Amino acid sequence: MYTPQVTIRQFSISDYSEVRALELNAFNEDNSTYYIELYQFFPDSFYVATVNNKVVGFVVGLVTVEKIGRIFSLAVLKDYRGNGIGRALLKKIIDVLERKGVMKIRLEVREDNEVAKNLYKSMNFKEVDIIPYYYKDGCSAIVMEREGLLWMNY
Numbered sequence: 001m002y003t004p005q006v007t008i009r010q011f012s013i014s015d016y017s018e019v020r021a022l023e024l025n026a027f028n029e030d031n032s033t034y035y036i037e038l039y040q041f042f043p044d045s046f047y048v049a050t051v052n053n054k055v056v057g058f059v060v061g062l063v064t065v066e067k068i069g070r071i072f073s074l075a076v077l078k079d080y081r082g083n084g085i086g087r088a089l090l091k092k093i094i095d096v097l098e099r100k101g102v103m104k105i106r107l108e109v110r111e112d113n114e115v116a117k118n119l120y121k122s123m124n125f126k127e128v129d130i131i132p133y134y135y136k137d138g139c140s141a142i143v144m145e146r147e148g149l150l151w152m153n154y
């Protein structure tokens with residue numbers, strides 16, 4: 001099996017056009033300007049995966065005022081899926097958010113997205129709620145949560 005040499009690193013503004021293209025590739029929609037707004041508030045919660053300096057995946061997270069971690073978006077370029085890149089990005093953002101002391105991490109996923117639900121379940125996310133008609137096409141969202149570690153600051 002072909003195993004690409006993957007690097008996970010923090011997003012930088014020069015990655016923007018590649019992230020935008022990847023967003024369109026993965027979701028057929030473009031929320032990339034919103035990601036840039038989030039990046040301005042949470043520059044250390046936006047990561048990209050690269051192979052030979054090409055951006056092949058990204059993950060965007062944030063911490064709410066209630067100290068809840070949110071994973072806002074996760075995507076891998078179609079041709080690079082099934083190589084562990086999605087899991088590596090997810091592990092990275094979980095680590096970053098938990099180090100910030102979040103009580104839990106929450107995300108929404110399409111009810112029909114079995115691949116993503118499998119990935120999240122395998123990383124100890126549990127289905128806690130359902131939001132009907134959450135997506136533009138009427139698909140429901142499954143809300144998933146993972147209990148965070150409590151980091152003590154002395």
Ligand SMILES: CC(C)(COP(=O)(O)OP(=O)(O)OC[C@H]1O[C@@H](n2cnc3c(N)ncnc32)[C@H](O)[C@@H]1OP(=O)(O)O)[C@@H](O)C(=O)NCCC(=O)NCCS
Nearest residue numbers: 026074075076081082083084085086087109115116118119
């Ligand atoms: C979800 C996504 C990020 C996964 O990325 P990936 O790099 O292919 O994932 P990985 O190779 O790390 O696989 C991780 C796990 O996902 C699940 N998975 C991956 N491919 C799968 C498939 N074809 N069928 C079922 N489950 C699958 C498995 O649980 C897998 O773990 P395993 O390899 O131990 O069995 C990718 O499919 C994607 O970008 N999808 C479109 C965007 C999207 O749906 N994002 C999530 C929004 S909430």
